[in-house]
Amino acid sequence: MKKKKHASSSLAKIAIITLLLIVLCTIGRVSLGSQVHNVKIVLSDSYELNVITTKKKVSEILEENHIVVLPEEKVFPTLDSQIEKNDEIRITKDNLVGAEAVASTEQTEKVTVEDMLEKYAPIVEKIVVEQVVIPYETVTKDISNQSDETKERILQEGKDGLKEVKYKIKYQNEKELERKIIEEKIVKEPVDKIVQVQNAKVASRIAVAPRTSASGTKATAGAVYKVTAYCSCAKCCGKTNGITASGTKAQANHTVAAPSSFAMGTKLKINGKIYTVEDRGGAIKGNKIDIYMNSHAEALAWGVKYLTVEVVD
Numbered sequence: 001m002k003k004k005k006h007a008s009s010s011l012a013k014i015a016i017i018t019l020l021l022i023v024l025c026t027i028g029r030v031s032l033g034s035q036v037h038n039v040k041i042v043l044s045d046s047y048e049l050n051v052i053t054t055k056k057k058v059s060e061i062l063e064e065n066h067i068v069v070l071p072e073e074k075v076f077p078t079l080d081s082q083i084e085k086n087d088e089i090r091i092t093k094d095n096l097v098g099a100e101a102v103a104s105t106e107q108t109e110k111v112t113v114e115d116m117l118e119k120y121a122p123i124v125e126k127i128v129v130e131q132v133v134i135p136y137e138t139v140t141k142d143i144s145n146q147s148d149e150t151k152e153r154i155l156q157e158g159k160d161g162l163k164e165v166k167y168k169i170k171y172q173n174e175k176e177l178e179r180k181i182i183e184e185k186i187v188k189e190p191v192d193k194i195v196q197v198q199n200a201k202v203a204s205r206i207a208v209a210p211r212t213s214a215s216g217t218k219a220t221a222g223a224v225y226k227v228t229a230y231c232s233c234a235k236c237c238g239k240t241n242g243i244t245a246s247g248t249k250a251q252a253n254h255t256v257a258a259p260s261s262f263a264m265g266t267k268l269k270i271n272g273k274i275y276t277v278e279d280r281g282g283a284i285k286g287n288k289i290d291i292y293m294n295s296h297a298e299a300l301a302w303g304v305k306y307l308t309v310e311v312v313d
């Protein structure tokens, strides 16, 4: 049984070696012409093969023919010697011990055949779609006016996005050879992280401000307010009609939402501009003012500012 198996693998080997010979002959004729020579290799199991090669070094000829020399085997002439035309390489085994030697020979053949087959494996192309995370970016808004003492506040937490990338991948023997991107599709846009760099001194003044309004003092002339911005979107208002709490249509550069300590219609001077209190908001309490803007993007760009708010007549 064992002998038969051995014989059939030898047949396969002969077929592959023949193929290799043809390939080598072709390569030889095309590129190197006269340098081709014939070498006989005698393996330790007394199997013989004739190879045509352009190489002269023993180790290179063996490598070229996928012949693996085991530690217990000896090569004559030695691996780094040069070989002449019509020469012979002989591989012998040191301590031949029956079954063990046969087993290791079979293993050698297996490695050799697989190595050879690898060279003739077809290339397979596959389309693969992978989901790739798009990391969020951090946007810094500096409103510190070049102050020495600054403090960072996170206005908006960042969220990673997601995209689907379609690749064309070339495989040989399940090994990836090449990968090309054919298409990219964004599934979820990332959300920027917004960090505001502000004057640390202003920030500490703000911390005091809520006490003023909590004590019931009507904050009017020159008090510092936390001024944010909003638009008519559902995110900002929970509705999208743009109608204010006072019933007017909200207008950019005009409408502000202020706490109930300011009567509707009160004119406020913020950053040198005059606004009118026309709106309220659930979050607009104490020392907060919300300025109406045309778009959500503009409102986001405004962020949060701590500004002096004055009542004007």
Ligand SMILES: [Zn+2]
Binding pocket: 230, 231, 232, 233, 234, 235, 236, 237, 295, 296, 299
């Ligand atoms: Zn909005």
